[in-house]
Amino acid sequence: MATLEKIRSKAGLVIVVIGVGMAAFLLGDLMNSGGSMFRSSQMEIAEINGTTVSLPEYQAYLTELEDYYKLNSRSAGMDENTSYELRETAWNQLVQDVIMNEKYDELGIEVTSDEIFEMATGKNVHPQIRQMFTNPQTGIFDKQQVINFLSQKNNDSNARFYWMFLEKQIKKERLMKKYSELLNKGMFITTAEAQAEAEAKKAVVDFDFVVKRYRSISDSTIVISESEIKDYYNKNIENYKQDATREVEYVSFEVKPSAEDKEATLDWITKSRAEFANPDTDPIQYVKMNSETEYADRNWKKEQLSIQLQDFVSGAKVGEVYGPYLEGETYKLTRLVDIKEMPDSVKARHILLKDPAVADSLFNLVKGGANFADIARSNSQDPGSAINGGDLGWFNEGTMVKEFNDACFNGKKGDIVKVQTQFGIHIINIQDKGTPVTKYNIATLDRQITYSSKTNQQVYAQAAKFASQNKTYDQFNESIQSENLIKRYGRNIRQADRKVSNLENSREMVRWAFKADLKDMSEIFEFGDEYVIAYLTGINEEGYQSLASVKSAIERQLRNEKKAEQLIAEINNNKKGNDLNALASAINEEVQSANDITFASYQVPGAGVEPALVALATTAKQGEVSAPVAGNNGVFVVKVTNVTMDETDVEAAKAQMKQNNAYKVYQAYQTIKDKANIVDERIKFY
Template identity: 40%
Template sequence: MAVLEKIRSKMGLLASLIIGFALLAFVLSDFLTRGRSILGNNQFQIAEINGKKVQYQEFDQFVNQLSEVYKFNSGQANLNEEMVNSIREQSWQQLVDEYVLGDEYRAVGLSVSSKEVLDMVQGSEPHPYIRQLFTDPQTQVFNRAAVLQFIKSLEKETDPARKNYWLYIEGQIIHERYMAKYLNLIKKGLYVTSRQVQKEIDDNSRKVSFNFMAVNYSTIADTLIPVKLSEVKKYLKEHAKEFEQEASRDIEYVSFEITPSAEDFAEVKSWMEKNKEEFFTTEDVKQFVNMNSDVSFSEKYLKEEELMDSIKPLYKGKVGDHIGPYFANGTFYMARLTDIKTLPDSVKARHILIRPENNTKEAYDKAKAKADSLLVLLKKGADFAELARNNSADGSAREGGDLGWFREGQMVKPFSDACFSAKKGQPQIVETQFGFHIVEVTDRGKEVKKVQVAVLQRKVEASSATQQAIYQKASAFAGNNNTGEKFVATLKKQGITPMRATYLTDNMREVPGLPNSRELVRWAFKAKLNDISGVMELGDRFVVARLSQVREKGLPDAEQVKDQIAFLIRKEKKAQQIMQRLQQEINATPSLELLAQKESAKVDTVYDISFASYALPTAGFEPAVIAAATVSPVQKLTGPVKGNNGVFVLQVFAENTQELSRELVSTRLENNYLNRANYEPVNVLKKLANIKDMRSKFY
């Protein structure tokens, strides 16, 4: 409704556009000149980026700023753990962007002037963020006057949250302009050479069709190809770059689920039976539900198809009829028909919104007085549409306040309730969190029967006694199996397969499948190999874990990767054996069909393969085979070729060379470069920044 409402309601759409960008300072100069806190004590250091130490205090400022934005947008004073974790992660990305990109912007001399910012907000072509915020949802027309009105209102604003939120939006616009300028500089330096065009033509112009056979590596048993640890170490040394790793941990754990006992079910059922008569007969059913139900009383009136299947029979009943108690999906229910009305299925309305200038009592009194005076004018015959255009703070003012048709519940509750209970053509004042609305129902939809049903529900949950019993069981398991050897032996003896989580990193918020398990991740990085955790309560279960693998950053120990490397060594040895055998057979039998018959292999055929082809339809990813085929003469037996899955022999039987347009090829390559320029430069800069992430010390 009001601009403030629109900002809040559209934040979901903005989030995908805005929040992902760096939350830089709230003013232009702060973006490029933000000071770095130097505390000297490394215990407060949270990162090192481009050789610069970043202290916890600075990161915490990012977190606090973004937290206030979320609180303003959601209207909530507190944020849940999931949201706090999300904000911390976004703040980290923003901090990294400022250090990495801010340095780069300064190095190339980029700037964004205040004139540019003004033009993006109020110019003839406003920034998409601004256009999105101030576009009428009904007419899809951008309301430039609303932008100016909103900015002007900030001059008198006493609530810092609204000002900071707007400055935050400006900060995102500024950051995006910096990014656009920087990427444009890079794109202007990109071009496609004639040699690149010719290579692309050469790679794609010749297409071949060929027959091939393959001898799979699996035809030789692994047991026939022994691999020594010394070979593994030698291979690891020669291919060190390929095996560099980040620090990670593996755990295996046993879960003790916290589920209600038979006694817990019986207790809830007994309570429902004991209190059902009072629920069915009490005069103040709303208070009874609100005091005793898991879900508060709903005053909404529903059509038959909107009722839960289990209580639909009440639709044809009379006030006072009831159902239950009954059990479904872990919850006991009972319901009572409290009212029947004939109401419109939808209404058409218009309104004038008078929004207080700030959160003071004086501002609210002033807004209420203005709404009262406008209502008096309307009752004397004033034109509603004209008053809306001149006084309403909502985007619908442009349309004379018209909101069109809407169903019950589509608007905020006080507004919706007033509209669906009002008579046609009788304006009234309604107060919502957005201000004071003078609302008039201009038309009512088809009148239908609707019912109000009081539903009392109680979910069966594990009682304190049940939880304590499950905890004691988990605690006994942890105590009796306090070493890695005992843990593994007990599980094997009892036939229990533990759950496993692999490659946990120190900044993971939780173990996959275990909600709120950050402490388990932190434990894994503090513990020693084969340590057993204490009992941890994670969501709806208690967990006991064993640290089963430790990987430090850098080159792994040969023992950790011996299976992986042994597989590669065996593959190479098998390839050499098969290639040697096939070469001898080719020399003796230069026929693909006879060769396949001798190797008990089948001959496959593929068509129109070029050097740029990604894979073979019947053999998968085999770049070496594709390369060999595209340069092979027609009818010549080619091979053996060492592939990913086996050794191949092929024979091209047809080729087709097509003329490719140099202009089209050049354009395609250029577009590919331009697309990659949108993300690769930033990724490279971050990689070169040698970022050391130490957040796990604090969270």
């Protein structure tokens, strides 16, 4: 029977996202149907298309993901980044479940228990299950392992949870696949369409062009009325949607080590010197017990050490100590542990094995004279070197893991040795060794200069004093100026943001900003090494940006449109025959050139990012001066000088179009999601 441990090692966290090309939204169905899971609650955390979601219901999603993560990582705890990512994944799954289940019900799409069983034990086994229950020795999927596991999983709570989690993922993937296939049937690609696509993309053009930029017309000559701005705003209102955001202003009191703290650190390292330098003290163990930085068991060439230590090791004897000395914000003592003549590099080959019995057998074979390279090619479980007979080439000391490194650098040329590392058992053949050089082994005791609790309390007292004396926003600004403090800003803060500006772990300020009223002062926040006091200075609710906030952008757009009309008229009036140079001279511009431009080109040298110019150049007739076209920064006229036709495979074009259709399925989901009425109030609790 495949044990849970074997399954876990094969599956990893990849089960959380299943399905090629749909990773962005093929997430698990973490709630079984059988009556609505969404019931009204006083602890509402969201509303999705009229469906109310309570905190316990969201927490059910989150807890299952957290349990799955812990089971795979073999860890009882999670850092803040992992917790955040799981919360976001749980939210995305919850939203998808609600809005897509509505679609599945509407279209009559379902997955039966028979289909699930077929994907587990039938002819077309799901790739994830196939991977989990494939015999590693034979590489063959073992259906009996699945059956045995299913019959016994109820005796193991972890195994049962693991399987149920996987089953839900597979079910959700199958539902989305059926939905995708339904959409794809409406996006059938004909050979004629693929041919047209291939033709459109195969032109590679060289062309000359002239641009008359909008800045050539003074803004003051273009009049934009208030009614024009308002009409544009109303017609394009959907372009001005906005999320709820907040603006804050804050002052930070950073906690830094004081002169007293620095002196205390120097005093500690100075007092440690006598014991560290004592011949009876084991310097390596002393560093392991007392240093903030771990001992690095390496032999260094002089030039690999800092300038200070280069001078020290050049004339020091084993056991001598250098320091205290300061590097950055850390005081250090360094003791010379050993001096060796060692090669700087070694050439070796190896055979990597997992099974100790097999390793012993092959070790005896190569020690007895068997062809090392042939055995490596046939047996080594390091595919990168096995193909080359196990050859690793030349490598410097410290490149390989310690056990492997020591075996190679301490052995003799021609030796065949066996050593175990975290990767398995290595049979190593030391093929050659470089010229010996002098190397130094050192042990460094260090202590970083950090602030004391006394210093921390002093800075907090400063922050508390500032907060008590500045209860209004006006006082806040006056004190910043009088005390020579720096006011900082947090702009466009969204509910889901994890921090404000560069403040460390400042999610709590985000939550405060969405609960506070305008011009409210915050409590004293502690973020990393800073105490922060903030005022809420701006509130933008979800909906549409006000006309006033986007007026200048609309005015600029309308102004450019009017300039484009004038420039197009000017170009048409000066355009005579097929002479681009004459046109350029008439409008006081120069002819520029661009080469090797295709329909997929992102930008044009000399013009910048101008999709309209790319489209014009790749569709214009060769040898003819085109009609003027308005772009992002000006009006363009082109004359194509050369066209090279790349032979684009029609089938390749069709495959690309199908791939684009797969992306359109993802876009379909995003469109459904964008149109859904989603109210996210997780900020109340997280």
